[in-house]
Amino acid sequence: MENINLFSEISKKMSEQDCFLIFPHLHPDGDALGSSVALAEALRLMNKEAWVLVEEAFPHNLDFLDKNMSTTDKDIFKGKDYISIMLDCSDKNRIINRYSSFERGNIKIVIDHHLTDNLNFKTDYEVIEPKAAATGELVYNLIKELGVSMNKFIADSIFTAITTDTGNFQHSNTTALTHKIAMELYDVSGFNSKPVSNLIYNRESLNSIQLEKLVIDSMMTYEDGKIVIAFITNKMLIETNTDMSETDRFINKLMTIEGVEIAAVCKQDMGDKTKVSLRSKNYTDVSKIAKKYGGGGHERASGFNLDVLPYDAPYIFVDDLKKAINI
Numbered sequence: 001m002e003n004i005n006l007f008s009e010i011s012k013k014m015s016e017q018d019c020f021l022i023f024p025h026l027h028p029d030g031d032a033l034g035s036s037v038a039l040a041e042a043l044r045l046m047n048k049e050a051w052v053l054v055e056e057a058f059p060h061n062l063d064f065l066d067k068n069m070s071t072t073d074k075d076i077f078k079g080k081d082y083i084s085i086m087l088d089c090s091d092k093n094r095i096i097n098r099y100s101s102f103e104r105g106n107i108k109i110v111i112d113h114h115l116t117d118n119l120n121f122k123t124d125y126e127v128i129e130p131k132a133a134a135t136g137e138l139v140y141n142l143i144k145e146l147g148v149s150m151n152k153f154i155a156d157s158i159f160t161a162i163t164t165d166t167g168n169f170q171h172s173n174t175t176a177l178t179h180k181i182a183m184e185l186y187d188v189s190g191f192n193s194k195p196v197s198n199l200i201y202n203r204e205s206l207n208s209i210q211l212e213k214l215v216i217d218s219m220m221t222y223e224d225g226k227i228v229i230a231f232i233t234n235k236m237l238i239e240t241n242t243d244m245s246e247t248d249r250f251i252n253k254l255m256t257i258e259g260v261e262i263a264a265v266c267k268q269d270m271g272d273k274t275k276v277s278l279r280s281k282n283y284t285d286v287s288k289i290a291k292k293y294g295g296g297g298h299e300r301a302s303g304f305n306l307d308v309l310p311y312d313a314p315y316i317f318v319d320d321l322k323k324a325i326n327i
């Protein structure tokens with residue numbers, strides 16, 4: 001790991017401090033929350049005060065990670081020195097409502113695996129490792145560097161970070177190191193991946209399955225089925241009594257279709273806007289398309305926002321998808 005020397009410097013600095021505020025990105029996923037609570041737990045095992053500052057409830061399938069470690073109180077360390085740690089993101093806009101609390105930290109650290117050209121804010125330490133499949137891999141190494149002996153909760157949290165960000169070890173970001181870390185988690189007493197996987201993946205509500213039916217019904221295909229686009233509207237959510245936090249898995253469902261190279265999901269956002277998520281299977285770089293519309297991400301997973309309603313969104317970008325698959 002290229003950043004191991006930096007981790008030893010960071011861990012020294014961390015050992016000298018008492019208070020830590022951890023910042024997962026907005027709409028946190030399994031990697032952001034798993035990494036955050038794993039690090040908070042490790043710091044608490046070192047008798048430090050550590051909190052994960054959030055602005056939303058944990059998604060239902062990740063509620064088991066919410067173990068009295070998250071707070072919405074931006075002033076929880078009022079009058080005290082603390083270290084700010086941004087995890088799974090390196091963009092201040094993705095923690096914008098909490099950014100002032102991040103900035104107040106007397107040492108600021110960013111640990112992320114998203115490719116970034118330039119940070120749009122000041123930090124003391126940045127560990128940005130695009131080869132890492134998940135921020136959880138980086139946090140795992142940091143916890144080892146801190147010398148904390150891992151407990152079951154840390155192992156469960158790191159496993160959650162890794163399994164969710166790799167599509168359960170199926171995405172192209174999965175490496176030998178990813179599997180090695182998963183293997184090492186079995187050395188932690190009580191750890192077993194199966195019950196964690198059941199908590200993450202096998203607790204769909206009937207409502208959510210009914211929403212899935214509507215999303216699948218909305219599907220449109222292009223270029224002989226190489227491209228598939230589906231929609232999630234507020235109307236669908238109301239009809240099935242569900243919310244947007246339950247919709248992240250649908251794009252993966254579309255990717256399971258034989259012959260699909262690119263899948264897009266257009267989600268209604270704040271009334272008349274749309275969040276577009278893109279995935280590609282084998283050879284197309286969807287991060288270029290996302291960038292064109294002011295978004296970002298990885299070659300195989302990216303996203304962007306449009307100021308139109310979901311059903312109008314494909315008219316804007318579908319030609320880009322067609323060009324990408326016909327390269």
Ligand SMILES: [Mn+2]
Nearest residue numbers: 031088135165
């Ligand atoms: Mn991640």
